[in-house]
Amino acid sequence: MTQTELKTTPLFNAHQKMGAKLVEFGGWNMPIHYGSQIEEHLQVRRDAGMFDVCHMTIVDLRGCEVMDYLSRLLANDVAKISDKPGKALYSCMLNNDGGVIDDLIIYAMEPAWVRVIVNSATRVKDLAWMRTQLGSSAVDLTERDDLAMIAVQGPNARTLAADALADEIAGAELLKPFNALLINPGAANERFVARTGYTGEDGYEIVCSNEQADGVWNRLAASGVKPCGLGARDTLRLEAGMNLYGNDMDETQSPLESGLSWTVDFSNEQRHFIGREALEKQKASGLKYKFAGLILNAKGVLRAHQKVIVANEGEGELTSGTFSPTMQKAIGFARIPIAAGEQCQVQIRNKLLDARIVKLPFVRQGKILVD
Amino acid sequence: MSNIPQELKYTKSHEWVRMEEDGTITVGITEHAQGLLGDMVFVELPEVDESYEAEQDCAVVESVKAASDIYCPVEGEVVAVNEELEDAPEQINVNAYHEGWIFRLKPSNPDDLDNLMSAEDYTALVEAEEH
Numbered sequence: 001m002t003q004t005e006l007k008t009t010p011l012f013n014a015h016q017k018m019g020a021k022l023v024e025f026g027g028w029n030m031p032i033h034y035g036s037q038i039e040e041h042l043q044v045r046r047d048a049g050m051f052d053v054c055h056m057t058i059v060d061l062r063g064c065e066v067m068d069y070l071s072r073l074l075a076n077d078v079a080k081i082s083d084k085p086g087k088a089l090y091s092c093m094l095n096n097d098g099g100v101i102d103d104l105i106i107y108a109m110e111p112a113w114v115r116v117i118v119n120s121a122t123r124v125k126d127l128a129w130m131r132t133q134l135g136s137s138a139v140d141l142t143e144r145d146d147l148a149m150i151a152v153q154g155p156n157a158r159t160l161a162a163d164a165l166a167d168e169i170a171g172a173e174l175l176k177p178f179n180a181l182l183i184n185p186g187a188a189n190e191r192f193v194a195r196t197g198y199t200g201e202d203g204y205e206i207v208c209s210n211e212q213a214d215g216v217w218n219r220l221a222a223s224g225v226k227p228c229g230l231g232a233r234d235t236l237r238l239e240a241g242m243n244l245y246g247n248d249m250d251e252t253q254s255p256l257e258s259g260l261s262w263t264v265d266f267s268n269e270q271r272h273f274i275g276r277e278a279l280e281k282q283k284a285s286g287l288k289y290k291f292a293g294l295i296l297n298a299k300g301v302l303r304a305h306q307k308v309i310v311a312n313e314g315e316g317e318l319t320s321g322t323f324s325p326t327m328q329k330a331i332g333f334a335r336i337p338i339a340a341g342e343q344c345q346v347q348i349r350n351k352l353l354d355a356r357i358v359k360l361p362f363v364r365q366g367k368i369l370v371d
Numbered sequence: 372m373s374n375i376p377q378e379l380k381y382t383k384s385h386e387w388v389r390m391e392e393d394g395t396i397t398v399g400i401t402e403h404a405q406g407l408l409g410d411m412v413f414v415e416l417p418e419v420d421e422s423y424e425a426e427q428d429c430a431v432v433e434s435v436k437a438a439s440d441i442y443c444p445v446e447g448e449v450v451a452v453n454e455e456l457e458d459a460p461e462q463i464n465v466n467a468y469h470e471g472w473i474f475r476l477k478p479s480n481p482d483d484l485d486n487l488m489s490a491e492d493y494t495a496l497v498e499a500e501e502h
Contacts, residue, residue: 032409032436033409036409036410037409037410037435037436038410038412038435231409231435231436235435299413299457300413300415300433301412301413301433301435301438303438322435323412323413323433323435325435330413349415349431
């Protein structure tokens with residue numbers, strides 16, 4: 001695919017002005033870094049950085065049956081947030097076999113309005129599945145490709161965003177973690193501000209019209225928020241122990257063997273969410289794998305698809321891997337035999353190297369959580 | 372356009388080669404190559420005294436983004452490796468042509484060096500890749 005055929009976000013010109021190295025990412029022309037991926041990573045851990053996440057898909061669901069619809073569509077239980085306006089919930093959307101179609105975040109804004117943010121690479125199949133599952137529900141599904149999204153992340157992100165955007169995001173300073181707020185609804189300067197992110201740091205995800213995205217981005221930059229590319233976004237989410245769809249789980253994997261059991265809510269026995277039956281069968285027959293963090297003892301870099309060997313238990317596989325800029329060690333996620341203890345080996349090229357199995361996450365809010 | 376020193380020789384797989392006075396050659400990756408890979412975080416050096424064939428993979432450089440094989444420019448025996456890269460792989464980003472050297476090789480047949488690319492030919496290759 002040549003560059004001219006790639007989709008661009010409303011921030012494309014801003015990226016070029018800021019010296020971004022642009023790469024193809026799921027059909028989009030996106031910044032991978034603006035000079036140094038490691039510096040951008042550390043910038044977010046220590047101060048504040050911003051990411052163009054306009055490629056993500058925003059969907060609004062409206063209608064009096066929206067909560068019933070989501071109660072069936074999602075593995076997590078929308079009832080946890082349905083009477084808490086602005087509250088966010090992370091969930092998987094499963095197929096009938098219990099495989100993961102996508103992971104997503106929903107924001108219950110009003111009793112009859114839920115905003116959903118799904119991945120960019122899965123956009124087409126997600127929308128098709130969500131529409132199929134609508135059936136005769138009184139729910140209206142609208143893709144909001146008129147909206148742009150910028151993530152501002154880091155210990156100083158909220159302070160700098162308040163300096164940069166002032167009245168534009170008035171009220172956001174009161175948001176609790178995992179909550180969102182709609183400001184100036186219906187106006188040209190409408191802002192949807194959520195205290196969520198994909199880095200393990202505090203911050204906002206700010207949604208505005210495509211037309212106003214460039215202005216928001218430039219005001220943030222003027223206040224000292226540094227642009228960061230998808231490269232840093234990946235190393236940050238890995239340190240923070242956050243799954244990436246397509247790497248860590250997909251339609252052939254169960255959330256129960258992908259480190260996502262905490263997002264599958266079986267508690268209401270009357271709630272027949274899609275995939276429930278398959279997951280209950282899987283639980284009854286016994287899980288074979290668990291999902292854990294790996295730290296390489298020696299020098300090197302962990303990468304997705306490297307083979308993991310657990311003595312006496314069998315083999316597993318790295319699903320994601322990188323070099324952690326915060327820990328200065330190779331880290332990764334792996335699907336490994338369920339009885340694995342604390343030690344394993346990873347095959348890197350022609351060598352078997354020792355690695356440690358740890359509980360995720362590796363890093364949260366600037367602090368290393370593993371020894 | 373990245374720096375491509377005139378006095379060096381090059382390979383199509385983006386290694387640079389410096390002819391030393393003692394008949395050995397020093398090998399590294401070009402500034403263009405390090406720019407494509409980004410921040411270096413690990414280097415797997417070749418074994419000293421080990422012999423490699425031309426175009427055989429003999430070392431690996433890894434950035435945060437990806438791992439990339441380093442190919443031996445000509446057949447020969449490795450006489451030295453840059454052990455400083457084990458603790459400071461970022462030297463390749465900082466100065467690919469000096470502190471970022473990777474290994475020194477004693478070529479089996481000095482005539483093989485004639486097969487390497489000139490700075491001019493390598494410049495043309497990089498320009499073609501960038502367009």
